[in-house]
Every structure is written in C-alpha cells, then in structure tokens.
Amino acid sequence: MATATRFVFTQPSSPGAEFVIELTDESTISHARRILAGEEKNEVHVHGRIIKRTAPYNPKFSFHIDPSTIRFFAMAIEVCDANMMYVEDHLDEAGGAFLPGSHWCPWDSKLTRELKG
Template sequence: MAKATLFAFTQPSSPGVEFFIELTDDNTIAHARRILSGEEQHEVHVHGRIIKQRKDYNPRFSFHLDPVTIRFFSVAIEVCDANMVYVEDHLDEAGGAFLPGGHWCPWDSRLTREVK
C-alpha cells in the first residue's frame, strides 16, 4: 500500500489558485511523477469523483477528490469539465445535471508539483 502523497494542480481558467489531490495508489503516484518530470505528456489531466467535504490539505475548497477514483486522462467528455472555483460556487448542484455522478475532469488541469 502506498504512502498517501499530495500533489497540486492549477487551471489557467483560475489563475493563482491551486487544488490539492491526495494519491494513495503506487501506480497513480508514479504516473503523477512522470507527468511532473515531463516523461508523460498525454494522460496529464486530473479526473476523479467529488466528495463534498473539506480536507485540511485543501482548505480553500469545500470538496475534495476521492483518492481511489483519481486518474489522469488525455481526452474526456465535456459533461465533467468545469473550473475549480465554479465547482466550489455550485457545489450543491454537483452530482446531478452538473457533473453527473460527481465526476470532475477539468480539461485544463495541469499538475504543478508534489507537496512534500
């Protein structure tokens, strides 16, 4: 079992704002590190299922991504794409017509760093 590791991502559509994700799977952690090193250049955007609960590691937001659902993608359907600030502002609607099933896949997400 992997040691939980935090990573940060940004979106150009939310300048200056970071969103933190906790990864708990060795393969997903290794994939994230390959993204940061530049080795992985295709499946680089974040996808996961929203949990409407604040986490200490992500205090700006009232939600986080379920670590066991986080994966990286190159292309995804439009219905799960949204800006992180917009998701926060419309969190009560997430899981219905907005972000069905709670799936969030910000197309412009860019992993920026591993948090030590």
C-alpha cells in the same frame, strides 16, 4: 497501499488558485511523478469523483477528490469539465445535471508540483 502523497494542480481558467489532491495508489503516484518530470505527455489531466466536504490538505475548498478515484486522462467527455472555482460556487448542484455522478475532469488541469512532508 502506498504512502499517501499530495500533488497540486492549477487551471488557467482559475488564475491564482491551486487545488491539492491526495494519491494513495503507487501506480497513480508514479504516473503523477512522470507528468511532473515531463516524461508523460498524454494522460496529464486530473479526473476523479468529488466528495462534498473539505479535506485537511485542501482547506481552501469545500470539496476534494476521492483519492481512490483519481486517474489521469488525455481526453474526456465535456459534461465533467469545469474549473475549480465554478465547482466551489455551484457545489450544491454537483452530482446532478452538473457533474453527473460527481465526476470532475477539468480539461485544463495541470499538475504543478508534489508536496513534500
């Protein structure tokens, strides 16, 4: 298993907000670094299954994304798209008709940086 590495993404639909994800798979970490370097231009949006509890590395939100489920995508179905503030405000509904299976794929997610240390 790779050393846990954290990245930040933003969404234009949630101005000023940042969401921290933790990656634990070496190939996914490499993929994220290629996105930040501008080498990966297609599969650049974040997808994963949310867990309804705060993670120490993402304290501004009442949920986080299960690191073992995080992948990057080019296109996804609409039913998993939502902005991070909407997910936070409607977390009690997530996993039902809203974000079925707790899958979250914010279409406008954009990795902005890797957190060091």
